[in-house]
Amino acid sequence: MVCSKKQKWTHKLRMLEDAYRQTVTEQALAQQLFGSITDLFPICRSITGSGVRETLSYLNRISPMEIHEVPSGTEVFDWVIPKEWNIRDAYIKDSSGKRVVDFQRSNLHVVNYSTPIAGQFSLEQLRPHLFTLPDQPDLIPYRTSYYEESWGFCLSQNQLDALPDDEYEVFIDASLEPGSLTYGEIYIPGKSEEEVLISCHICHPSMANDNLSGMVIAAYLAAHLKSLPLHYSYRFLFVPGTIGSITWLSLNEQTLPKIQHGLVLAGLGDPGPLTYKRSRRGDDAIDRAASHIVYQQSEQPPIEFSPYGYDERQYCSPGVDLPVGRLSRTPHGSFPEYHTSADNLDFIQPKQLADSLMACLAIFDIIEQNRYYINTKPMGEPQLSKYGLYSATGGNKQSPEIQMAMLWVLNLSDRKHSLLDIAERSGLSFETILLAAQKLYKHGLLTPDEKLWRHNPK
Amino acid sequence: MVCSKKQKWTHKLRMLEDAYRQTVTEQALAQQLFGSITDLFPICRSITGSGVRETLSYLNRISPMEIHEVPSGTEVFDWVIPKEWNIRDAYIKDSSGKRVVDFQRSNLHVVNYSTPIAGQFSLEQLRPHLFTLPDQPDLIPYRTSYYEESWGFCLSQNQLDALPDDEYEVFIDASLEPGSLTYGEIYIPGKSEEEVLISCHICHPSMANDNLSGMVIAAYLAAHLKSLPLHYSYRFLFVPGTIGSITWLSLNEQTLPKIQHGLVLAGLGDPGPLTYKRSRRGDDAIDRAASHIVYQQSEQPPIEFSPYGYDERQYCSPGVDLPVGRLSRTPHGSFPEYHTSADNLDFIQPKQLADSLMACLAIFDIIEQNRYYINTKPMGEPQLSKYGLYSATGGNKQSPEIQMAMLWVLNLSDRKHSLLDIAERSGLSFETILLAAQKLYKHGLLTPDEKLWRHNPK
């Protein structure tokens, strides 16, 4: 029985990341992720409507999900589900009939949630409805007006400057009517009912990094995790930003106590290094696990929590206060392409997408594998050479790093330090510490603490 | 009733600082402070005697105070009130009858507490009684001999070097006789019997920064506070250094438990940035409030407590241990003008005096206004746009800083964080956080915690 336990444990070693590597090369994975983003890029998404449904339908083919429809008017905490918005076409035509601003060329051209309009306007009359980025004159901004009924167009400053005084025909073929808010949910049961929450926002129209990167990575993660034995259950949410997470929280209050760890995924394809923003709790298990992996990969220290950003704002509101952090690359708002037409397929890189996905798995590996062990020979060091774990004269049989990792694991396996504690204290990677622990365990020099699966390794 | 509470709270917002601004411009205030210092500068003060009485009589016209006289010989803790010292004239005349050192030109010329003397001395006989600053040859030092009876003169090194071998007539028309120690006290009752202590030393002769700046600012502060509704009671002490604070402590032991916060004011007119020296307790409410304001104004981190300096030495002695820190500009001893004739009216600046006074009020504002609130909509964020607290499409109705402040206040108003906690954590000013809290409170999104007026916001 001890033997079977050992086998099981050994088998689980780095299962999530390694398992992926066994099925697909990182390069192929990178192309899969990029390919899906390319497919989804043209769709005009919003917080409600057919663009969201089409997107979820595509993601559903990567990893089957439950699609929820919540009717307009439903009260969700302090909010109300808005009317559903759908758009078919929109343009500004000059007096010659030429479309000078055309929704068909970029869905950013229309202010998201614009009410329908059809009429003739002079340029001066139009101006209050036109939005540009004077400091980035080539780019179209991304604008929304969810909770104030209005209409408008976004265009580049250069486009605007080139418009002559003229009589323009304005047309927005949109509807804003009672309907529903749509979101997707994937639940992957593990051995425990305790959950890991992964959330991404699906409401942005043609933007690659923010947040097609997040939703596509989430879908592939879910597809991968489904095939593996897991301790935790994993719940993936594909929700429109703010209103979507508030809706889910409001409808699932009974589920919240089960959530032990969580990540918001957003902006994971740009060329910048991985970054992690702490949960409101600041130093929970997810904060330590994600900070460790991000530091190992990119040497970026974690970003302190602030009540701004993506849906971590809702998951970390004071009455909810879930241990949910955010994994990104360059933080939103701090890259010039943010919320513009430059957040396109050229801005994201296949390799960055794949690395982001693998980092998620490495974080989950810590969450799944971190434990407390007890040194079975705590008086002095055990004679490692007896077990073939120490080199004799001619150079090391073990790599020096593993050798040091074994000494650290032996020294700190005193019921007070988890493997992650030991990794943090030693400056070695969790992966190395886990490997050392496995070797020591194989030789009976470690025994699991009865507190196995303690979640918060603080 | 809720409404009247709201009104009251709104009314109290930044009352202390703003109230001053409503009555006088900062420039006029600066001139008032500088003018009073100019008036008081010529008086020869000491730890006892008529110079102190004259000074307090002047300050009494700014803000009426109680004048205490404690007889010589009174035991105060380990000390005894010394004899009273009064001086009328003093000089050294050369053989031609010319006053080569003349008390009438600068009261620093006589060692403070010099015993009377009249006689003829050769230069060599005089030398042990002459004090100079060889490294600052233009300046007259400030010297005292309170507890060892002796006499002496202070002069510039240049003056000394110019003295020929001659027979000199020395005369000090002083008295050192039983009398009393004089100090002033102003008590301004607030709603609570709990007190804020403000102390300044009044014993230095003609020195502008150390400490006419402190005593004049204290007097104007008292005059201002008297006109305002206050939570705390405020007690101002105008005492001779060391022996004065020890005397007050010794005579008022029953009052000590009421003192919740305190500041020693000294050296507040020089051109340097504001600095705050922590109380012995190190991180009490006054330490946090004063550190916050000083950092906001001057980006100076607080100076750690040390058992040296001004009367904080006595207030922070181990058996007294009051939460009293020190507000200064350039710390004593670290500017070349310190304790010399160069600490004169040219060394201090009207604007610096006014800024120092306003900083005191900003500190008291935190002490008076810091509280705990509770977010009434803690599940997710409230929909701020519903309340007119969030911008729609076209730019922010709220300033971005207030917008962020509202998010911080909402996120951390969980019974665990005071407004000052939130200011510290967010990096925003207490003023901004308070303003955000007020807006949220007006719309019912915050409610005061029942622990209102918790004093120590740690």
Added chain:
Amino acid sequence: MVCSKKQKWTHKLRMLEDAYRQTVTEQALAQQLFGSITDLFPICRSITGSGVRETLSYLNRISPMEIHEVPSGTEVFDWVIPKEWNIRDAYIKDSSGKRVVDFQRSNLHVVNYSTPIAGQFSLEQLRPHLFTLPDQPDLIPYRTSYYEESWGFCLSQNQLDALPDDEYEVFIDASLEPGSLTYGEIYIPGKSEEEVLISCHICHPSMANDNLSGMVIAAYLAAHLKSLPLHYSYRFLFVPGTIGSITWLSLNEQTLPKIQHGLVLAGLGDPGPLTYKRSRRGDDAIDRAASHIVYQQSEQPPIEFSPYGYDERQYCSPGVDLPVGRLSRTPHGSFPEYHTSADNLDFIQPKQLADSLMACLAIFDIIEQNRYYINTKPMGEPQLSKYGLYSATGGNKQSPEIQMAMLWVLNLSDRKHSLLDIAERSGLSFETILLAAQKLYKHGLLTPDEKLWRHNPK
């Protein structure tokens, strides 16, 4: 009785360091230490055998010690005492009969614990048994093979490169047979049964810094301490590395609870600054005392504990977990002479040896003298001038540092701060703080806390 206490206390002031200075100049001490190392340098030591016995016999003349012999085969925790190794001669002769590698020239030439061999080898056959340092081609490496029976020679890369293809005669006249492991122990009883442990490793052959410096300093320390009144009992261990400390721990488990503080001494003669490596506990009394002295002497911050190094690995194993740190100069492995023939008498400096010994005594001084006092006049400052402890007009009677130290001691002697706490907080040396405390105590301004001799001043 109070008087006699005072006298005793005064007498004890800095007794350990000062007492040494009274008996010998630091220069003479430096020469004694260097002379003993010179005497011991040629001996071929190992973890067992006659080299160790000869070494201990020499040290026994400096400070008499108990010599323990533990038979081969004895089980000590996870280890077994190995066979005893003795070597008389070893060489490699070329075909002309010339000794091209000769144990008589350097005992590093033979891999320590080599099995006996006699035979003819071609150069190619020899190569697997030859060890060099290609990056330091002039130096002979130091190699051992304690727990894997084999034989080999160490030589410089230059020597090896100069060997022609030839038939070589190889001869190692060694024995590896049941015998015993030898270690030395000195126990110096103090007033208390609580102990300070000092441990050094004695197993390295001709190496001056690592660790003749440690064992000779330990012997002189013991000789000195024997002559003095001590609070603690001191136990010195002269043990072969790893197996020796494990043997002692295994045979003396009942003694472990008495050990309150400890130091491993190693590498104390090289030109580098003193360094201290924390115990596993990290901030125990020994850690604070040694860190304080090392910082005062060399401004080196303490090195964090790691489970690598010398016998602190065993004393700080998780089941033993004694408060034992390590005092060294340049840490092992980080100087190029480490474990080579360059760790010779030229590498160490007499003055460094003496300074290291005095630092040990300064550390023990803190351990012996640190206490809690209570300010007897805690309300305000006492009037120091009354006691002759404060200067009047003309300059200070006390040095400014002692003056500040007195203020710190008075301010913090509140039952919560030991003298070491005060030294750390004030930035002054323990010596200065102790001197100030002594002056205050003499004048009745301090009284010892009843918690005298509290060991862990945290």
